[in-house]
Amino acid sequence: MKVELRINGVSRTADIEPRKTLLDALRENFLLNGAHAGCEHGVCGACTVLVDGEPVRSCLMFAVQADGYEITTIEGLAPAPGELSVIQDAFCETHGLQCGYCTPGMILSAHALLQRNVTPTREDIVEAISGNICRCTGYGQIVEAVQFAAERLRLANTPRPAGPAGKSVAEAK
Amino acid sequence: MKPAPFDYVRPASLAEACELLAGDDDARVIAGGQTLVPMLAMRLARPARLIDILRLPELAGIREEKGAVIVGATTRQAQAERDPVIRASVPMLARVLPWVGHPPTRNRGTVGGSIANGDPSAEIPLVAMTLGADIMLAAKDGETSMPAEEFFIGPMVTSIEQGQCVRAIRFPVWPHRRIGTGFFEVSSRRSDFAFVAAAAQIALDEDGRCLDIALGLGGVADRPLRLDMSSLKGAAFDVASAAEAIDAACADLEAMSDLHASATYRRRVAGVLCRRALQQAHDNAAAKVTKGAR
Numbered sequence: 001m002k003v004e005l006r007i008n009g010v011s012r013t014a015d016i017e018p019r020k021t022l023l024d025a026l027r028e029n030f031l032l033n034g035a036h037a038g039c040e041h042g043v044c045g046a047c048t049v050l051v052d053g054e055p056v057r058s059c060l061m062f063a064v065q066a067d068g069y070e071i072t073t074i075e076g077l078a079p080a081p082g083e084l085s086v087i088q089d090a091f092c093e094t095h096g097l098q099c100g101y102c103t104p105g106m107i108l109s110a111h112a113l114l115q116r117n118v119t120p121t122r123e124d125i126v127e128a129i130s131g132n133i134c135r136c137t138g139y140g141q142i143v144e145a146v147q148f149a150a151e152r153l154r155l156a157n158t159p160r161p162a163g164p165a166g167k168s169v170a171e172a173k
Numbered sequence: 174m175k176p177a178p179f180d181y182v183r184p185a186s187l188a189e190a191c192e193l194l195a196g197d198d199d200a201r202v203i204a205g206g207q208t209l210v211p212m213l214a215m216r217l218a219r220p221a222r223l224i225d226i227l228r229l230p231e232l233a234g235i236r237e238e239k240g241a242v243i244v245g246a247t248t249r250q251a252q253a254e255r256d257p258v259i260r261a262s263v264p265m266l267a268r269v270l271p272w273v274g275h276p277p278t279r280n281r282g283t284v285g286g287s288i289a290n291g292d293p294s295a296e297i298p299l300v301a302m303t304l305g306a307d308i309m310l311a312a313k314d315g316e317t318s319m320p321a322e323e324f325f326i327g328p329m330v331t332s333i334e335q336g337q338c339v340r341a342i343r344f345p346v347w348p349h350r351r352i353g354t355g356f357f358e359v360s361s362r363r364s365d366f367a368f369v370a371a372a373a374q375i376a377l378d379e380d381g382r383c384l385d386i387a388l389g390l391g392g393v394a395d396r397p398l399r400l401d402m403s404s405l406k407g408a409a410f411d412v413a414s415a416a417e418a419i420d421a422a423c424a425d426l427e428a429m430s431d432l433h434a435s436a437t438y439r440r441r442v443a444g445v446l447c448r449r450a451l452q453q454a455h456d457n458a459a460a461k462v463t464k465g466a467r
Contacts, residue, residue: 001181018181018223021210040174041211045277054251054280060210061281064181065203065225109277130364131275 001064007032008076016063023047025063026073034074034104038133045132048105049073055109055131074104077111086156087111087149096145098136105132110146118153120146176213180222187231187311187340193224195313195336200224202338204247207274207282208290231311232285232340235259241346243309246285246339250297251276253284262346265304265354265374265387269296272356275364285339288324291331293429294367294392296358298325302397303372303389304345311340318343325396328429349376349384353458355450358392359442361433367392368434371446373454381409381459388419388447393428393439400447410455412448419447 004013007030014029023040026032026049038046040059047058050072077085087107090096097103106129113120113128120128125146126139134142184190194200199221203209212218226232232247235258242262244253253259254270273279273287273296287297288308301308301321308324310317313336324332333339358370370391376384386402400422405415423444428436 017178019176019178019213021214024175041214042207042278045275048277051280055277056281057207057277059214060207060278062181062206062210065206065227127271128276131277 003063004067005030005063005071006069007071008073009070014063018062018064020063021059022049022061022063022066022071023058025066026058026071029063032073032075036101036104038101043133044102045105045109046102048108048132050108050112053112053115055105055112057131072108074108077107085111086152087114087146090149090152091142091145094141094145094148096137096141102132102134102136106134106142110149113146114150114153118150118157120150122147174214176210177216177219179213179220181225182222183225183228185229187226187229187338190224190226190229190338191311191313191336193222194338197222198335202226202289204286205249205282207278207286208292209286226338227283237262237346238343240348242344244284244342244344246283246288246341248284250274250279250282250284250287254279263300263304263344264352265356265372266297266300266344268354268356269300269370269372272296272358272364272367272370284342288342289331289333289339291325291327291329291396292366293325293328293394293396294370295397296356296367296370296372296391299370299372299389299391299397301342301344302399303387304374305387305399306345307343308339309341309343310337312337316340321397322399328395347374347376347385349378351377351379351458351461353377353454353456353461355453355455355457357446357449357453359446369393369439369442369446371443371450373447373450375410375451375454375458377410377455377458383408383410386451388422388451390423390426390443390447393426393443395427395429398426402451410451412452415451416448419444419451423447 003016026035036046038044042057042060048055049058051069109129201220203223204227232245234245260267306321307318355373358367360367373388375386388400388402390398404418428439430436
């Protein structure tokens, strides 16, 4: 079946068998290997991608069902080649990954959360990543990474005064 | 972990979907796919054709009707969780939805899919049974409706016939002002399949007397159960008579036994969770001050 998908802002077409999951199509047809194949029956969360901004399991969706949605994979998060998104960078800073297998799914789940809410509580974060299994870190540093990213995003969104460095607008006047 | 080959069709209307379903015994309906796709992957299901109903406009949306809220079959669980109408009018459904799967499965999984799947430990069928919802069905020869009591027959077995498709679920809305809900479940991990789940809803009058009460149990028997709590109506809620009513209702409970939980364990936990759910529902209702009572 001919399928047209919108992945990371780009329209791409391929001839895909109906039984092929979105996960396998992303990896094999579009060579986007960031979504990982773990359990392949909807338990582990390694294959998480964003569909219209919300995390879903790409192993529980067929590629032929995915047309018309905006699909975002981990490859679509970095602002430019060779750079990292705020959340990706926070995972590095806080040692939020060891083997890295669950990391794309974790980061996409966290991304969806922080798009809605940059002041999440610990419970919000735990709930957001509850569908993603990590067997290395014990989750502590992952939660820390999301908190750290949230803090950076909050600071980045706080308006700072214009004018000479180190002086507030009032002082500059 | 790869499904066997199948044909995929996405009809443009419910009539077309019913037509396709009626003409093909090997066809299965797919909506969110959160249960069906793993079953296909493990080849526990091998339909020749999948009929995708997820984008049918007739099955979408949540609307209010006199005395009821009608939830379209393809309403995503995540969408229902955020919906203000459900929160205000079917508070028991709003309370259990955060316990259904995980955020990523709720983003795809549908309310109708959970009903059609009929898992005895699932929360949405439990609410449908406890509140006495009607399951509205569509087929080639017309639309029908049946009470949840008749719809759920056994573990993953429902009265739905080949050629039928769940159209919507009609949840009754209680007319009272002071309504409270309670829900508890025990599972090996949060959001995993419940060994036992108890859901309760209580309506109180201004003096704290119980106007209406509903209590249901999931995960214990081979289908969700509604327990008879009518003896508690008309009087102020008290722990002793609630416990007595629960014990009477649970006296000859036929509980399932499996690797995770024995029948004895399930029966014991059922009684405890029923008491907690009723208490929570009562406290939740009592906290709602009626107009003029202050």
